[in-house]
Amino acid sequence: MNDFRFEPVAMPAAAVALRSEVRTFLDKEMAEGSFKPTVGAMVAADPAFSRKCGERGYLGMTWPKEYGGHERSALERYVAIEEMLAVGAPVMAHWIADRQSGPQILRHGSERAKRMILPEIAAGRCYFAIGMSEPDTGSDLAGVKSRASRTEGGYRLNGRKVWTSFAHGSHYLIGLFRSSGRPEERHIGLTQFIVDLKAPGITIRPILNVYGAHEFNEVTFDDVFVPEDMTVGGEGQGWAMVTSELAYERSGPDRFLSTFPLLVEAFRELGPDPHPAAAAEFGRLVAHLATLRHMSTSIAGMLQKGESPATQAALVKDLGTTFEQEIPEVVRRVLPLEARFTQDKDLYAQLQQLALQQMASYSLRGGTREILRGIIARGLGLR
Amino acid sequence: MSETRDLMLRSLDRIVHDTLDINARVAADASGQWPGKLWAALDEQGMTAIGEVTEGDLGFADSMALVGRAAYHALPLPLAETVLARRLLGRAGIDIPDGPLTVVAPGVATEVALTGGRLSGLARGVPWARAISHAVLAAGDMLVLADISGATSGQGVNMADEPRDALDLGRARVVASVQMSRAASAVEADGAMLRAVQLSGALSRVLDDALSWTGDRVQFGKPISKFQAVQHLMAQLAAETAAASAATDMAVVASVAAPDRFAVAVAKARAGEAAGKGSAIAHQAFGAMGFTREHHLQYATRRLWSWRDEFGGEAYWQAELGRAIAANGADRLWATITGTG
Numbered sequence: 001m002n003d004f005r006f007e008p009v010a011m012p013a014a015a016v017a018l019r020s021e022v023r024t025f026l027d028k029e030m031a032e033g034s035f036k037p038t039v040g041a042m043v044a045a046d047p048a049f050s051r052k053c054g055e056r057g058y059l060g061m062t063w064p065k066e067y068g069g070h071e072r073s074a075l076e077r078y079v080a081i082e083e084m085l086a087v088g089a090p091v092m093a094h095w096i097a098d099r100q101s102g103p104q105i106l107r108h109g110s111e112r113a114k115r116m117i118l119p120e121i122a123a124g125r126c127y128f129a130i131g132m133s134e135p136d137t138g139s140d141l142a143g144v145k146s147r148a149s150r151t152e153g154g155y156r157l158n159g160r161k162v163w164t165s166f167a168h169g170s171h172y173l174i175g176l177f178r179s180s181g182r183p184e185e186r187h188i189g190l191t192q193f194i195v196d197l198k199a200p201g202i203t204i205r206p207i208l209n210v211y212g213a214h215e216f217n218e219v220t221f222d223d224v225f226v227p228e229d230m231t232v233g234g235e236g237q238g239w240a241m242v243t244s245e246l247a248y249e250r251s252g253p254d255r256f257l258s259t260f261p262l263l264v265e266a267f268r269e270l271g272p273d274p275h276p277a278a279a280a281e282f283g284r285l286v287a288h289l290a291t292l293r294h295m296s297t298s299i300a301g302m303l304q305k306g307e308s309p310a311t312q313a314a315l316v317k318d319l320g321t322t323f324e325q326e327i328p329e330v331v332r333r334v335l336p337l338e339a340r341f342t343q344d345k346d347l348y349a350q351l352q353q354l355a356l357q358q359m360a361s362y363s364l365r366g367g368t369r370e371i372l373r374g375i376i377a378r379g380l381g382l383r
Numbered sequence: 384m385s386e387t388r389d390l391m392l393r394s395l396d397r398i399v400h401d402t403l404d405i406n407a408r409v410a411a412d413a414s415g416q417w418p419g420k421l422w423a424a425l426d427e428q429g430m431t432a433i434g435e436v437t438e439g440d441l442g443f444a445d446s447m448a449l450v451g452r453a454a455y456h457a458l459p460l461p462l463a464e465t466v467l468a469r470r471l472l473g474r475a476g477i478d479i480p481d482g483p484l485t486v487v488a489p490g491v492a493t494e495v496a497l498t499g500g501r502l503s504g505l506a507r508g509v510p511w512a513r514a515i516s517h518a519v520l521a522a523g524d525m526l527v528l529a530d531i532s533g534a535t536s537g538q539g540v541n542m543a544d545e546p547r548d549a550l551d552l553g554r555a556r557v558v559a560s561v562q563m564s565r566a567a568s569a570v571e572a573d574g575a576m577l578r579a580v581q582l583s584g585a586l587s588r589v590l591d592d593a594l595s596w597t598g599d600r601v602q603f604g605k606p607i608s609k610f611q612a613v614q615h616l617m618a619q620l621a622a623e624t625a626a627a628s629a630a631t632d633m634a635v636v637a638s639v640a641a642p643d644r645f646a647v648a649v650a651k652a653r654a655g656e657a658a659g660k661g662s663a664i665a666h667q668a669f670g671a672m673g674f675t676r677e678h679h680l681q682y683a684t685r686r687l688w689s690w691r692d693e694f695g696g697e698a699y700w701q702a703e704l705g706r707a708i709a710a711n712g713a714d715r716l717w718a719t720i721t722g723t724g
């Protein structure tokens with residue numbers, strides 16, 4: 001049998017208690033007007049909100065206390081982040097640091113990096129960007145051309161990264177550079193560096209996206225110095241680091257909840273007694289959502305047990321991004337938009353118009369749909 | 384997977400291997416004749432006397448696993464119906480007759496009534512009624528066990544050639560009846576859960592077969608599984624299969640004592656959708672060979688096309704989910720999904 005099982009997990013009591021605590025916090029924040037729900041899951045940033053999350057212990061949740069963490073379980077962290085995404089909270093400032101850069105540093109960073117950076121991330125004061133993509137290097141990541149060369153006490157970085165989300169608000173970037181060999185040598189000779197974005201030689205220039213927002217950037221490196229102990233996993237380990245990182249990046253609820261706040265508003269618009277055909281269209285989305293959440297919590301359970309379910313994660317991301325993209329399309333068939341273009345835009349109309357313009361990115365960011373299907377095919381033994 | 388479950392599933396595999404050759408399949412499909420030898424082989428292993436929650440060696444999840452495996456093998460037998468009937472009778476505290484049993488799906492029964500100890504009404508689409516002596520059905524607030532010998536008023540088959548007959552309930556004899564609140568809802572939800580389990584089982588067969596086929600079939604000098612377009616078809620088939628079994632597992636876990644209607648609606652809606660998508664993908668990958676009567680793919684795909692419509696199709700359960708959330712209010716959607724509201 002080739003099918004992938006997604007064993008149900010029982011949420012521990014601590015996670016159940018945490019859920020209501022986080023819900024109360026979010027309700028209060030919304031009531032006080034600290035944020036309005038948005039779509040995109042990892043788009044809206046608000047450092048003040050991130051600091052509150054840090055104060056309340058919602059960042060670095062699974063890390064050792066020694067590094068500012070809270071030594072909680074993977075399932076507790078799962079509950080906290082899914083609650084935030086479900087209300088469309090502005091999590092982007094801390095998102096990458098908490099989800100992937102922090103865990104990378106914890107596992108593969110130098111002692112100095114851990115002590116200097118992790119407590120700041122956990123406090124909600126230190127944010128990260130990801131510098132993988134380049135103008136000529138997207139899906140085929142091993143082809144990066146930006147270079148690192150040895151110098152006294154460290155390295156000098158030169159090159160250019162693009163599509164770097166939130167670099168303009170971040171303190172650091174973890175970037176993939178070629179530290180030896182030529183691009184044709186592929187996976188060998190790549191290194192990941194923790195780069196201080198205030199270092200001399202760095203220029204961050206906005207790249208406006210489809211709907212005119214400044215969310216990603218171009219980051220250029222002109223002889224930027226990085227100390228010896230700011231590599232992730234050491235020189236030449238870049239490829240191994242990137243692939244393990246992507247497994248984390250792909251498995252979470254951020255890969256199917258991007259447009260959930262829109263679904264909530266759409267249900268509000270639909271009213272308590274919908275037409276049967278509309279009820280079925282919306283109900284179909286509910287069935288998908290419940291299934292995806294089950295699959296995603298099951299993966300959190302596997303991670304908790306120390307497994308690395310890379311294929312399952314790719315599978316959930318493929319189904320999940322498809323689902324996120326279906327919500328706006330299904331909803332617009334039932335709740336027409338035309339009149340809302342001129343009227344005062346209510347929350348439904350705002351979220352819907354943003355989602356429709358944004359959703360193409362869901363199956364690009366973090367590995368395209370086609371790349372994910374290749375990973376699943378490998379897991380099935382076809383390649 | 385527990386050891387007992389594993390043993391049981393293997394012994395079912397062995398029975399299928401020993402008893403169900405292609406001739407037996409063709410005969411069952413063409414004539415709707417009772418495959419007595421196969422039933423006897425299952426019976427001997429105690430696989431037909433399962434389903435009750437309170438009795439027997441098999442736990443509920445184990446019996447669902449057996450039903451799923453039977454669907455994987457496309458067994459031409461009313462095993463799922465028997466398990467369903469036993470589960471309902473066990474819950475109502477009615478003595479369970481030996482042998483195969485069938486169930487009347489509430490959605491295809493008209494004007495069912497129980498008055499003065501006599502049944503009336505018409506039921507369609509009743510699995511295997513012609514070959515089975517007892518049926519379970521809901522009549523108002525009563526769960527009824529009826530002797531249906533001689534009550535078959537018409538014979539038919541679903542798209543997989545599984546017998547689906549008409550019953551004149553006026554000719555059935557009530558053996559026992561017990562009050563069960565919202566009996567029709569319970570029969571319908573348990574039935575839909577069983578069909579979801581079967582859909583998942585048949586889908587995993589389709590996936591297994593499609594993977595080995597695409598690895599074997601050579602075109603342009605290499606196995607077609609080396610073409611990226613075909614790999615992506617297989618990835619999508621694996622995803623649909625996984626979604627169907629995840630949704631179904633969730634319903635089974637939630638429904639041990641009695642069906643959880645929300646979880647069952649999710650499972651039947653999602654597995655039904657996966658059945659449509661998955662069978663289309665598989666037929667694409669199998670080419671003309673898979674479009675033949677002779678090829679075994681059709682044993683699974685014609686069942687998928689039939690089962691997704693039985694005990695309520697996707698639209699039926701989707702609409703129920705949509706109505707439930709709409710009536711509850713948008714702000715309780717998340718609490719419902721997380722099981723906290």
Ligand SMILES: Cc1cc2nc3c(=O)[nH]c(=O)nc-3n(C[C@H](O)[C@H](O)[C@H](O)COP(=O)(O)OP(=O)(O)OC[C@H]3O[C@@H](n4cnc5c(N)ncnc54)[C@H](O)[C@@H]3O)c2cc1C
Binds near residue numbers: 138
């Ligand atoms: C909103 C957004 C935010 C992002 N944020 C970041 C970030 O913070 N940091 C960062 O480093 N990057 C970021 N990215 C970049 C993202 O990782 C890339 O877009 C992605 O990896 C694809 O690369 P590409 O855009 O160059 O497309 P390409 O790789 O050029 O692909 C173009 C098309 O070709 C297909 N294709 C490519 N190779 C194959 C193949 N082998 N088989 C089949 N099809 C193939 C792709 O699937 C796609 O459909 C972001 C992207 C978006 C849209």
